[in-house]
Amino acid sequence: MATEYLAQRYRGDFPILDQKVNGFPLVYLDNAASTQHPASVIDEIARYYREDHANVHRGIHALSSRATKLYEDARACAAQFLGAASSESIVFTRGTTEGINLVASSWGNAHLGKGDIVLITEMEHHANLIPWQMIARRTGASLQYIQVQGDEGTVDWTLLEQRLKDDPVRLLAFTHISNSLGCINPVKDICAAARRQGVVTLVDAAQSAGHCPINVQELDCDFLVFSGHKSCGPTGIGVLYVHPELLADLDPYQFGGEMISRVTYESAEWKPGPHRFEAGTPHIAGAVGLAVALEYLQKIGRPAIQAWDHHLGRLAYEKLSTLPGIRILGPKTERAGLVSFQLGTIHAHDLVAYADQFGVAMRGGHHCNQPLMRKLGLQATARASFYLYNTESEIDRLVDVLREAIGYFGV
């Protein structure tokens, strides 16, 4: 299979990976927190600042018009990446968190009231939980949860449509791929059920946009959010997709320059389309870098990235399962390229600190999933998460280091 060679073929594009940490070759397995950048992204950001930078949409001069073109080309690139019908549906944000806050605030304030329900799952990242807690408190709506069962994180999705039909659910927000369980939720089926019941959907694609094909028209979601820095792009830039039918009716989120058409001392009118959600000077270089990242991922091919990701996830699950006393979260099959686990009685921070001494970078903590961790009776887990440049031998390094940690700390 061509994907067998994915890491070998593309790993060299990522300069940061070629280094030693604590005297050992870096094994970077913290991709669910942030991915690394191909040189082309880094170079384009530098080139933009060296050659083309000015403020967008305002200036008449050459640099401003170049910067504006690059910024709007990036919007078109993101639209194409997500399969959106039009660039108008693409709002640049600081990242997933801001995208969800924008929807919770703009859509929530206008459409939620007492008696309404916002439905989310118990596996949501704090970014897709706290904004809904806050907007529910403000509007009198209630925040309810779709149950997640057991360490495997099973959700009975067959119950969903009846619940959407019976209860006054106005919005359903859920993650595509869980950052702590690694499970893949059936987005298309969920959105179809919601559409049939007239419920607005928001998909948190933070862990999926850079890892698998996504087409918002096929998924038929209303909102979809992701972050650049989890998809080979820069930090501080993300994308919010808004369904064309919801766009005109959505109020601005922040107010200021760039987002207005006419202002008097008494009132202001908003620009149409995505610009009215982008008050102030945007992260132009971030958008420019993101466009290169998204093109890079499309050049490799997202089906190939997905296949490699799943292969590494499966392989890691199998190999880690052989360790004594290990408790792995998430499904046994059908998992994305991340594995979070508890190893005997060793605390995740001790494990992560130990692995780091051998150059293996993992995440340890609650992964912004405190309620789920509490429900599972865990405080923290260690998490190894993979990307297109990770190799099978890096998983062997991980397993070796964990085996040594068992000897060091005792299980």
Place this chain on the structure above:
Amino acid sequence: MEIDELYQTIILDHSKRPRNFGDLPPPAVKGEGYNPSCGDEIAVFVGESAAGTIQEIRFTGQACAICMASTSMMTTQVKGKTIAEALGLKRIFIDFLTKEAAPGNGLGNLQAFGGVKKFPQRLKCATLGWHALEGALKHCAE
């Protein structure tokens, strides 16, 4: 290896077999520490003597090896001390971990935490129990 400076033998021993582990009923006072980055929680219970010393001290919680050991060793060190002496020791300990040339006089086996200096991201782990102690001692002073 650098990691052995962090996880010294005495630290691993106290983390696996924490001393004074458990709670104390009222009138013992309680202080809590919480580390939001990992969810670690420590509760320290202090029973004060009529003379104003720490007569009894116990702790509960779930935390990493550094935090468990630091809290365990803290309880053995402050038992029998006055509140002022215990708070003084806390200051010396934190100075020892955060200031370049702090000698750490009077710390005894707490000197084993010197390795934390090379792992500043673990400072919170090493001091969580001490912050919980301070919280408990505030109730004593009232």
